[in-house]
Amino acid sequence: SQQGEEDPQALSIQEGENATMNCSYKTSINNLQWYRQNSGRGLVHLILIRSNEREKHSGRLRVTLDTSKKSSSLLITASRAADTASYFCATVGPRRALTFGSGTRLQVQP
Amino acid sequence: DTAVSQTPKYLVTQMGNDKSIKCEQNLGHDTMYWYKQDSKKFLKIMFSYNNKELIINETVPNRFSPKSPDKAHLNLHINSLELGDSAVYFCASSQVGGGALGEQFFGPGTRLTVL
Numbered sequence: 001s002q003q004g005e006e007d008p009q010a011l012s013i014q015e016g017e018n019a020t021m022n023c024s025y026k027t028s029i030n031n032l033q034w035y036r037q038n039s040g041r042g043l044v045h046l047i048l049i050r051s052n053e054r055e056k057h058s059g060r061l062r063v064t065l066d067t068s069k070k071s072s073s074l075l076i077t078a079s080r081a082a083d084t085a086s087y088f089c090a091t092v093g094p095r096r097a098l099t100f101g102s103g104t105r106l107q108v109q110p
Numbered sequence: 111d112t113a114v115s116q117t118p119k120y121l122v123t124q125m126g127n128d129k130s131i132k133c134e135q136n137l138g139h140d141t142m143y144w145y146k147q148d149s150k151k152f153l154k155i156m157f158s159y160n161n162k163e164l165i166i167n168e169t170v171p172n173r174f175s176p177k178s179p180d181k182a183h184l185n186l187h188i189n190s191l192e193l194g195d196s197a198v199y200f201c202a203s204s205q206v207g208g209g210a211l212g213e214q215f216f217g218p219g220t221r222l223t224v225l
Contacts, residue, residue, distance in 0.1 A: 033213065042114075042200055042216035043153075086151060092212035096204065097143060097155040097166050 006089060006101040014109050019076045021104040023089030024069075030092050032065055032072050037086045037103075046074075046087075081110045113137075116201050116217040123191055124225055131186045131220045133201030141165070142184035143202040143214065144176060153200070159184055160206060188222075196224045 007022045025032070031050045035043040049056045049065045049072065056063045062075040076083055086105050090098040114135045123129055135142060143166075144156040158166035159178040173189045184201060201217040 031212065035216075037151075040219075042218045043202075043214075045213050045215070048213055088153065096141060096206050096212050097158050097168075098145075098153075098202075098212065098214060099155070100153040103151050 006087075006104045008104060009102065010105045010107070012107040012109065013079055015079060015081055017079055019079050019083070019106055019108070021074045021087050021089075021106070023072045023074070023101045025072075025089070025091050025099075025101070026070065027091070029067070032063075033090045033092070033098070034061075034063060034072075034074050035088045035090060035100075037088065039085070043088065076106075079106075079108045081108050084108045114201055114203055114215050114217040116199075116220050118220060119218060120221050120223075122223045122225065125191055125193060127191050128187070128189045129191060129222070130188070131199055131201075131222075133184045133186070133217055135182055135201075135203040135215070135217075137203055137205075137215060139203035139205045139215070140181060141204050141206045142178065142181075143204075144184065144186050145200040145202060145216075147198040147200060147219070149197070156199075157184075157186075191222075191224045193224050196222055198222070 005024050033048045034046045037043045047058045049063050060077045065072045086103045088103045089101040117132050141160045143158045147153045156170050157176045162178045175187045177185045198219045198221050200219045202214040204214040
């Protein structure tokens with residue numbers, strides 16, 4: 001199965017700054033999703049963008065999707081220490097299972 | 111609270127033992143999954159059940175046997191545990207029927223350590 005790549009692998013910023021994470025995938029998709037994983041916890045769904053959408057917003061999150069480049073980005077604006085977590089993109093395969101990217105570890109310094 | 115729950119949260123055992131991990135969801139979802147997260151945080155699908163029927167079995171050794179007694183439960187039994195089975199195992203659920211696009215809800219994970 002395909003595996004997406006995320007870039008950067010790790011990101012450290014100061015509170016109030018914006019954080020941008022990128023994701024690439026290999027096959028055609030119905031939608032792309034972003035999940036957050038706090039240390040030692042399960043994954044939490046953040047946002048879903050359909051293949052016919054180019055941009056989507058949810059609170060401080062902004063997701064873009066470029067299907068021609070098979071890539072997506074997640075922007076977190078005005079970051080907070082509580083945003084410290086690992087962020088994963090995931091695509092939905094033909095049988096509804098998620099295929100995850102390698103993840104970006106975000107550290108927001110207070 | 112509505113949620114996906116897993117037990118146990120931590121499992122430490124010796125090589126060669128047999129162990130089970132239980133998962134329950136009270137979200138009314140019709141599809142449940144098991145994922146494995148390795149030490150590098152890479153997540154991979156293992157199994158998927160839809161209405162108690164096995165949908166996905168992703169090249170997992172047959173020492174791993176999922177069991178779904180009903181739509182709300184998906185248990186994972188592992189025979190003859192090996193060192194390489196050490197990982198965090200996540201259960202998840204989603205509602206696939208009705209055109210849902212696949213948002214999944216995850217349990218807190220079970221950290222399995224094989225000594």
